[in-house]
Amino acid sequence: MNRLANSTSPYLLQHANNPVNWYPWGTEALQKAKDENKLIIVSIGYSACHWCHVMEHESFEDKDVAAVMNEYFICIKVDREERPDVDQIYMSAVQLISGRGGWPLNCICLPDQRPIYAGTYFRKNDWTSLLFNLADYYKQKPEDANEYATRLTEGIQKYESIGFVETEPDYTKTDLETIVSNWKKYFDKTEGGMGTAPKFPMPNNWQFLIRYAYLMQDEEIAGLAKLTLLKLAYGGIYDHLGGGFARYSVDGLWHVPHFEKMLYDNGQLISLYSEAYTWQPDELYKQTVADTIEFAARELLSAEGGFYSALDADSEGVEGKFYIFDKEEVQAVLGAEAELFCIYYHLTDEGNWEEEQTNIPFKRGNDADLAEAIGIPVDEMLESVAASRKKLFEYRSKRIRPGLDNKILASWNGLMLKGLCEAYRSFNKVEYLTIALKNAKFIVDNLVVDGRIGRVHNSDGQAVAFLDDYANVVDAFIALYEVTFDEQWLEFAVEFTDNAIAHYYDKASGMFFFTADDDEQLIARKSEIMDGVIPASNSVMARNLKRLGLLFDNEHYSEISAQQLRNIMPHLAKYGSAYSNWSMLLLDEVFGTNEVAIIGTDAEAFRLEMEKNYVPNKIILGGKKGSLPLLRDKFSNQTQVFICKDKTCGLPANNIPDALKQIEAGNIN
Numbered sequence: 001m002n003r004l005a006n007s008t009s010p011y012l013l014q015h016a017n018n019p020v021n022w023y024p025w026g027t028e029a030l031q032k033a034k035d036e037n038k039l040i041i042v043s044i045g046y047s048a049c050h051w052c053h054v055m056e057h058e059s060f061e062d063k064d065v066a067a068v069m070n071e072y073f074i075c076i077k078v079d080r081e082e083r084p085d086v087d088q089i090y091m092s093a094v095q096l097i098s099g100r101g102g103w104p105l106n107c108i109c110l111p112d113q114r115p116i117y118a119g120t121y122f123r124k125n126d127w128t129s130l131l132f133n134l135a136d137y138y139k140q141k142p143e144d145a146n147e148y149a150t151r152l153t154e155g156i157q158k159y160e161s162i163g164f165v166e167t168e169p170d171y172t173k174t175d176l177e178t179i180v181s182n183w184k185k186y187f188d189k190t191e192g193g194m195g196t197a198p199k200f201p202m203p204n205n206w207q208f209l210i211r212y213a214y215l216m217q218d219e220e221i222a223g224l225a226k227l228t229l230l231k232l233a234y235g236g237i238y239d240h241l242g243g244g245f246a247r248y249s250v251d252g253l254w255h256v257p258h259f260e261k262m263l264y265d266n267g268q269l270i271s272l273y274s275e276a277y278t279w280q281p282d283e284l285y286k287q288t289v290a291d292t293i294e295f296a297a298r299e300l301l302s303a304e305g306g307f308y309s310a311l312d313a314d315s316e317g318v319e320g321k322f323y324i325f326d327k328e329e330v331q332a333v334l335g336a337e338a339e340l341f342c343i344y345y346h347l348t349d350e351g352n353w354e355e356e357q358t359n360i361p362f363k364r365g366n367d368a369d370l371a372e373a374i375g376i377p378v379d380e381m382l383e384s385v386a387a388s389r390k391k392l393f394e395y396r397s398k399r400i401r402p403g404l405d406n407k408i409l410a411s412w413n414g415l416m417l418k419g420l421c422e423a424y425r426s427f428n429k430v431e432y433l434t435i436a437l438k439n440a441k442f443i444v445d446n447l448v449v450d451g452r453i454g455r456v457h458n459s460d461g462q463a464v465a466f467l468d469d470y471a472n473v474v475d476a477f478i479a480l481y482e483v484t485f486d487e488q489w490l491e492f493a494v495e496f497t498d499n500a501i502a503h504y505y506d507k508a509s510g511m512f513f514f515t516a517d518d519d520e521q522l523i524a525r526k527s528e529i530m531d532g533v534i535p536a537s538n539s540v541m542a543r544n545l546k547r548l549g550l551l552f553d554n555e556h557y558s559e560i561s562a563q564q565l566r567n568i569m570p571h572l573a574k575y576g577s578a579y580s581n582w583s584m585l586l587l588d589e590v591f592g593t594n595e596v597a598i599i600g601t602d603a604e605a606f607r608l609e610m611e612k613n614y615v616p617n618k619i620i621l622g623g624k625k626g627s628l629p630l631l632r633d634k635f636s637n638q639t640q641v642f643i644c645k646d647k648t649c650g651l652p653a654n655n656i657p658d659a660l661k662q663i664e665a666g667n668i669n
Contacts (some may be wrong), residue, residue, distance in 0.1 A: 003028075008458060009079040010405045011047040013054060019066035022077045025086055033074040033111040039138050040113065041069060041131075044078040044087050044105040047405040048247075048260035048310040049120045050319050052104040056428065058124045068128055072135040073108075074382050080105070081309060081409060082456055084466055085515050089524055090158040093152060094118035108134050113523050114149035115156075120636045122337035157524045164510050165566040170451065171589040173216065175572070179583055180212060180221060183576030192228030194577060197252040201232055201245060203268035204535045208580040210272075210279055211616040215591050222280075226276070229276055232269075233288045236353075239323065240345060241393040242363065243291030244299075246313075247533075255362050258352050259313040259320040259402070263300055263412045264534050266292055267307075270419030274426040279614045289423050296416065297435060305435075305442035306457055312403035322402050324358045325392070326351065332390050333395045340381065341388040343374065387493065408457035410447045410465060413439060414472030415534070421479035425611050433483065440480055443473060444492060465526065467514050470500040471540035478547055478619075485603065485623030490551065495526045497548060500541065502561070510563040512538050530566070535581035538564060543585050547619050550595055553629040591617045591644050594663050597630050598622035600639025609656045610641070615663055 003023050004016040015022055023029035025042075033040045043060075045052035059065045069075050080087035080103065090107040093115040094100070100120075106127075107118040116657040117134055121367055138145050186194045193199045200311025206225055213222035232238060237246050244266050246257030270292050275286040300308045315322040327349050331338040345361035346352055352359045371378035420436035423429070447454050453473060455465040474493045481489040511527045515536060528537045542564040549558030565585055572579045572586065596618050598606045603622045610620065625635070630644060640652040641659040645666050653659040 004077060008456075009047075009082055009407065010403070011045060011052075011079040011081075012077055014047060014053075015060060015077050018056065018060045019063045019070075020060050020075050021066075021070045021603050022075050023082055025076050025078050025150070029074055029076050030113065036074070037111055039116075039134065040109040040111065041070065041075045042078060042086070042090055042107040042109055042113075042115075043071045044080050044090060044107070045103045046079060046081050046310070047403065048259070048262065048312045049103050050258065050313040051102075053122055053314055053317075055104050055106075055127075059122070061129050062124065065124060065128055068131050072131065074111075079407075081405075081407060084468070085519075085522060085526075088276045088514060088528065089156055089522055090115060090118060092156045092524075092526070094120065094472060096152065096155045096159060110138075110145065110149050114153045116149050116152070118144050129472075136373075143196055153523055157526075159526075161530050162509075162511070162528065162529060162567050162571065163487050164508070164563075168566055169561070169569060171586060173590055175569075176212060176583070176586060176590060178573045179576045179579075179586075180209075180218070182573050183346055186577065187224055189224065189227075191253055192224070192231035193254070195252075198248050198250050198258070199252060199254060200248040200533055201237070201265060201269060202533060202577065202580075203265070203272040203344060204531055205577050205580045207272050207275060210276060211584060211587055214279060214614060214616060215587060225276070226280065228274065229282075229285065233273075233284055233528055236360035236362040238288070239295065240363070241323075241389055241396060242299075243293075243295035245292065249486065255669050256360060257320070257323075259323055261295075261311050263296070263307050263409075264415050266296055266300075267412065267419040268534070270296075270416075271422040274419070274422040275616075278426050278611070279616075286427065289427065290429075293423060293432060293435075294421070299404075301435070302406075302442075304446070305438035306408035306446065307413050307439065308404060309407045309409055309412060310405040311401075312405070315400050315402045315602070320355075320360070322396065322399055324353075324355065324360055326357045327359065330359075330392065337388045337391075340374070340384050341392075344370065344381070344385050404506035410453050410455050410469040411472045411534075413443055413447075414469070414474075414476040416441070417476035418472070418479050421476065421483050425479075428608055428611075436480060437484075440477065440489065447473075448492075451499050453496060453499075454639075463622065464519050465516070467500065467512050467537035467541065468534070470496050470504070471537045471544060474500075474544045474548075475540055478544065478551075482620045483607075485621070485626065487626060487628070489592065490548075490628075493544070494552065495547065497541075497544065497557070505560065510560075510567050512541055530578040530580045532578070539568075539579075539581035539585065543581065543588075543614060546585060546588065546593070550593060550619060551621060551628055551630075561585070575660040588617050592666065594618040594641075594666060595621075595644040596620045596647075596659070596663075597634065597642040597644065598639070599634050599642070600624065600636070602639040606639055606641060606656060610659070613656070613660055615660075618663070 001014050002021055004012040007013055007024055032215045058313050078086050091101050097118050102120045104121055119317055171433045206228055209221050210225045231254050237249045237254045244261050246260050247260050250256045250258055270289055273285045273289045313319050325348050334341055340389045347359040349369040351357045368378050415434055417439050420432050424432040446457050453465040453469045455469050474496050477489040477493040504512045506513055513525050513530045530536055542561045545557040545561035568582050599622050640651055643650045643659055643662040650662045
């Protein structure tokens with residue numbers, strides 16, 4: 001076994017028996033490279049990554065390939081989920097070199113960590129040829145290698161950086177229209193989502209577009225959002241037997257998933273479908289949320305209340321084997337009910353995807369139309385399909401399961417906690433709040449020391465954390481306050497925010513660095529600016545600071561948020577998908593934020609009634625008591641609602657309909 005054997009990361013442990021002399025990222029390996037003047041291979045991936053497994057099997061398990069790697073290189077394995085800072089730097093390198101990125105990410109570096117070459121997956125022969133060529137290049141032309149590394153590192157340091165903008169623009173609806181107008185050419189108006197293939201759910205994109213559609217009264221965008229939500233929930237990317245979404249679809253129809261299930265996707269999709277239900281109530285959204293939470297609680301939740309990171313795409317060495325069926329197998333399990341089930345989920349004798357005779361369940365069309373075509377009542381059809389789903393799920397559960405990545409990450413737990421809060425907000429199911437509260441307690445008890453967050457529960461070495469850990473936990477704790485009116489969650493949010501400002505904020509640029517000032521210093525200290533499958537940590541912090549600034553009447557928070565938006569504003573219209581969370585902040589600037597203070601003995605009942613109405617541009621606060629500035633001197637013998645905006649409050653409303661009239665009037669103005 002190599003030096004990965006003592007790691008806690010499931011991804012590193014997967015490589016512990018490789019003949020490659022792997023080291024974890026750390027002082028020992030980096031110093032050895034300098035002492036022996038050897039190039040470094042930095043190989044980055046994650047445990048649920050299918051192509052990471054393929055390259056391991058083809059190359060890293062091969063003794064001849066390992067001999068080349070061990071002879072000429074110091075070999076370092078990195079779990080990108082534990083060290084996103086290292087991943088961010090070398091991902092910038094591969095994107096600068098090739099214009100694309102992904103995992104596995106393999107970077108060849110000088111002994112001082114500066115890269116000279118980077119790529120993703122390599123076939124065995126290509127990999128060994130590359131290694132021989134680069135080893136010879138460094139031996140024969142070290143000056144050329146150093147010169148190229150200097151230029152590439154300068155590019156990495158500048159990549160995804162923005163300037164400081166002093167002048168505050170006038171934010172208008174026209175700015176929002178321009179963003180969406182430029183974005184429209186990327187929408188798939190037939191199958192939903194964006195682009196062709198592969199397709200990612202991009203929940204933050206659609207959350208912004210739903211809010212935009214509502215506030216701007218744009219029916220076209222509303223239709224595209226509803227189409228996407230429908231197609232996602234109907235597609236094979238969604239697990240129709242066990243709930244939960246896979247990471248992405250390899251085709252344009254959402255039919256064939258890349259089968260790994262990630263905590264971060266499912267947490268955000270719970271948020272998206274919950275908000276969509278309040279916006280446009282649909283039982284499909286409600287059921288999707290319920291099944292996805294049930295999946296997460298069943299398969300990703302630890303006994304202590306923390307959520308694990310992911311389920312692998314592979315089982316028994318085959319991608320998707322746990323999730324797919326041949327028709328004969330389904331017939332053997334379901335008997336007479338199999339025919340209807342196979343029609344409903346498009347299972348065929350030939351198979352409905354590339355693997356011969358195997359099927360991925362997916363839906364198409366309308367239930368009522370299908371029931372009519374078959375000639376049975378729709379309720380009878382759905383009852384039969386539901387019973388068959390349960391039988392097939394129980395049958396599937398006896399298979400060899402995909403591997404579990406049991407890392408518990410602060411950032412991703414924040415995303416799931418936020419999803420649970422949004423689900424409770426929309427559906428008022430106490431079990432959602434129960435899981436949320438247990439998870440929040442887990443975070444505080446296990447991932448926080450002296451006000452500083454640790455990224456990984458029971459991690460190797462020091463408890464480092466990154467800006468996304470702070471941003472997503474703070475975001476979740478604000479949401480938890482809004483559904484409980486328990487101010488302890490805001491107190492934690494403020495403590496974490498102050499620590500983030502102290503250790504991550506850069507006054508010179510007006511943005512936050514991804515790494516803390518007292519963390520390990522890498523070849524570049526970068527900021528995360530662009531929103532992706534997870535919103536950028538800077539955009540999440542900007543929105544947090546905006547809300548905390550309002551809740552606590554804290555001008556310092558508000559000004560940092562405003563500066564961040566000023567800096568990013570020139571970029572928003574270029575490619576909306578990469579700035580959707582920033583665009584939600586812009587929506588709040590254009591339409592204002594409604595501060596909804598509900599005060600009195602019936603505050604919880606009033607909150608529940610308020611949450612049945614879609615008001616995306618609001619923060620909600622209150623309770624039977626409270627110390628927030630907006631609540632002071634407002635308590636009386638009756639429950640009242642105060643609607644405040646731009647430091648001005650309307651007359652107290654004695655019921656929710658009257659409060660909503662004030663909000664509607666303010667949005668129109």
